Amino acid sequence: MVVAARRASARRMLTSFHIQNENLGWLTGLEPATARTTIWSSTIELQPPFRACEATKIPAAAKGNFFSLIRMFKAIISTRFLGGLAAWFIFQCALTAAPTVVIDAGHGGHDRGGMPGQRVPEKGYALDVAKRVDSLLRNSGFRTVLTRRGDYFVTLADRCAIANRNSRAVFVSIHFNGAPNRDASGIETYYSSGRESLDLATAIHKKVLSSTGAENRWVRSRGLYVLRHSRMPAVLCELGFLTNSEESRRIASSAYRQRLAAAIASAIASRYR
């Protein structure tokens, strides 16, 4: 059953309300803090400037139920179902526009990352950029989770398990590249599948390229373990070649790593804010 939302006030509104069954429903769109929205039955009413966002799962209607969900936005939504019944269902929902961001620093511990025998280890720079992204996102109000916080080994399965504990999240894995060809350089961004992962990968990729001027090695689809096993939009960034002496020199600069981190954080923030 799909019922429609009618706007009451303010700029960002609920777009639609879907009830799958007695136990599950979705709200699509954003609701301003003080809006009162009436949910009507039959058709979906989409009025500009509605802006769709990812549907947020909520428990479905039960007469008189009150729901208190997630965070950020609070809305009082009354629903009336077809049939002319004077049954009004009141929901108190707190929708979130900002997902938890799971930041995964590649490698760690005995796993240095990169090529066998690579002079500059990948794991330290990956952690450094992950921590910078973490702090930037937290400062702009996101909840974040790091899959590792120090120089220790975490299995790929554990990284995904940490990510999958979060009900509404996006996953960003931070890596640096290495290749036998010492001339190889540039930045590439991976996703496995799904439109939202692709869009997130594209947004991050563009921002990182424009703020570093690095060579474009494109957004690529690859079934990497952490991307396939994280049940959320997931992206893996390869932020340059440590086997390329010039690119490696740039990466060794903390100002450059801050620029990488700022580009990633700002791409995420502008997509989910």
Ligand SMILES: [Zn+2]
């Ligand atoms: Zn790596």
